[in-house]
Every structure is written in C-alpha cells, then in structure tokens.
Amino acid sequence: MTVAVSAVVKPSRLLFLLVCSMSAVTILVGVLIGAGKVGELPVAPRYSIAIFCLFLAFFGLCHTARHRKHLHIDISGTGLIRLAEIGDNYHSCKHAKWPHLYQDREIVILLDDSTMWSWLLLLRLKTQDGKIRVLPILPDSVSRDSFRALAVACRWIAARNNSLEQECR
16 A cells, blocks of 8 residues: 555644633523523423533533544555554654554545535545544644645545446446
C-alpha cells in the first residue's frame, strides 16, 4: 500500500469552543425557563424542561470533551483509508522509528453521505465491524496543506465510489 495522504488530525479547538458556547446558551435557556422568565407554563413542566436543558448541555459538553483524541489518517493511492488513535502523544513523529505508524490501524470506508466543504470535512466512516464513526476535520485540526490534501483525496474517493455504483447498475 503506497500512502498518498498521511496526516495527524488534532482535536479542533474551534469545534470545542462552539460546543461550549452552545452548551452555555442551552444552560441559559434552561435557567430562564426554570425561573419562569420565558413562557407561561405550570411549575412541573417548566422544571422538567429546565432540567432537560441542563442535562443536554452537560451531556453534549462531556461527550465532546471525552472524544477529543488525536488520530492518524492514511489514505492510499487506491483509496484505502486507515485510521489509528495515537492518544495524547501526537508528537511521536519526532521519534526516529515513528511508533504511531505501527499501531493497530482499522480500515474504514468513506460513506456517501460525508460532507466535504472548503472549510469543513465531516467524514462518515464505516469500520469493518459495521460501526459508523464521524470524523470532523476543521482547518485548525491539521495544517493547511494537509487539509487540502485530505479534501482532495476524500473527494476523489467519493467520486470513484459514485462511478463504481453507476457501473454496477
């Protein structure tokens, strides 16, 4: 397998900031509803909605914080995508033997409903055991050149998959 694109994807600070902002707004809405400042609801539904808003805000924040991992993504010249978590030590490229390249990698398939914009790659990847994994890549997650190379490679894989589907019909 020749590697056409290889990149270390760091967790996006911008995405984390957006989730924190959204959680803060949800907490504010929950507090306003619970205090009776918004709407004219009876006490029981008002407190239920407020508690639900607080739960959603904390769940979203904790879920995002827990899934902030450094990933190493390799896309081969044939369109094969390999993905590996490299933990907190993503600077392991400084080591002479590159230990993160020899970890267990999972082979994933790029699904058709992935989103590829000029400023966002939202890759929906299917693992060999059938699990769906969503990988958000924003420009602050990788270098500018790596982002461009990943975008081109993913668009090429998506176009190739679409042309293969057309041939099979």
